[in-house]
Amino acid sequence: MTTSVLDEDPGTGTEPSAPAGPPASVVLDGLGTSYAAGPTVLDGISTTIARGEFVCLLGASGCGKSTLLQILAGLQLPTAGTVQVPSDGAAFMFQDASLLPWLSARANVELALRLRGVPRAERRALADALLELVHLAGVGERRPHQLSGGMRQRTALARALAQDRELLLMDEPFGALDAITRDLLHEELDRVWTSTGRTIVFVTHNVREAVRLGQRVILFSCRPGRIARQWQVGPEVRRNPAATAALTEEITRQLRQEISGHAHP
């Protein structure tokens, strides 16, 4: 895997197509993964994710979205193409909270701080501040089993933020939550994204969620996982409920097509 820092390139003229936008955080070029005897999971994934961008990866289950995220996190290696990610790695929020059950909510956040090298004296206050950021002030002493699903995911979000990486990868983090809690967490994630300016790559199979959160929605096709289509979700769409509904419907139709096209080969 090629890993490099990208913000050192001021535009030397080799990339004439690159507009003078924000610097890239993630660059994928012809990325592919296949298992030795099995099918190709990902094929020819090429895209650039700008710094501070919120990108949603959308697709049916088993399309390789999570695999792509694992590759970005360095948990897996691609078998083809190149990946460029920030040199300090990425923060990761898992599908299930995957909090460590022997640690309190605060200690889970503190662990991330400790492994980041934050001195002991500063950890506690920082962890409390992060828990407050995700509206969990006062429950730091509780253990994961004493938290509801929504609170666990908020703790996991606080832990991911504790890593203080510019790139935040989220793998269907709200998939197992009820609609009301998910709504609350969408608002909080939106707020956190606005206030911290992270680059977020968010995997989901929920079209509404993707349109609600993402500035850009990337639709994956299945077997092999390829980029089928992309949509920009501008502020004018997000502020207009009718436009949001229309876009959601359009994307849902495309997603259905992708799924049915492969259900009957």
Add this chain to the structure above:
Amino acid sequence: MPTPDTVERPATGPDPTEPAGPEAGPDRLPMPAPATRRDLRAVLLPAAALLVLICLWQILSWSGLKRPDLFPGPGAVAAGMGDALLDGTLQNAVATSLGRGVTGFAISVAIATPLALLLAQSATLRAALGPLVSGLQVLPSVAWVPAAIIWFGLTDATVYFVVLMGATPSIVNGLLSGIDQIPPHYGSVGTVLGATRRQQTLLITLPAALPAYLGGLKQGWAFSWRSLMAAEIIAVGGSIGFGLGSMLQQGRDLSSMALVMAAILVILSVGIIVELLVFSPIQRRLLQRRGLLTSGAK
């Protein structure tokens, strides 16, 4: 199980327009109440069972099926125990044995823990040594006593060696099975958070494997105590001090059945007390803290 308390909920039911506080909406969990009745039952029931057994024993000794010197009643054994208490041999024997047991157990833990971590890291090493460790767990450690006496003579080293051979395999296997059961995503969490190999072991693997490790420690202690008694019975004299096993052997030499039975009862009691005062509370707290034990069940 008591019904979960539903405080803080207005009688009018959930209000969808309610503003989003930190614990708003479905984000509420009832906290389990601590149980004290169970603790009382845990003391009273075994005590009652013990009383019934002592009564049966008394009746059996009154029945005259065996001569009183071959099968002394509870009174005679209590008198034998009292004599040993008065001249201080009992206290000394308990102190000597317990001290040795704890030391030998501590050495076993210190050796078994890194060994298990090493075996867990290397599939090759584990394939090579795993069966041997499991085999040693089955081998009665008393089988090492003759060899130990030949190597170390009648010294404390003999006792410690036998204890070590008895306890180590259980502890190794306990920790290994604990590591095997760790959900793989804990490892991913460590990797993503940037843990080094050492941090991964100390901060993720060991705590995650702790419940099974504790099970292994408990079994290891039981094996330590058994091995120690076997060693003390067989290896008497030399520079080896006077422990409970030696007391048992002395009772046999003196044909004092009351002393023998008193020693057996003390050995048994020490085992029960260590289990009740040390391992049980630690295990219960550990499981409760992880939400693996609800207050009603055992």
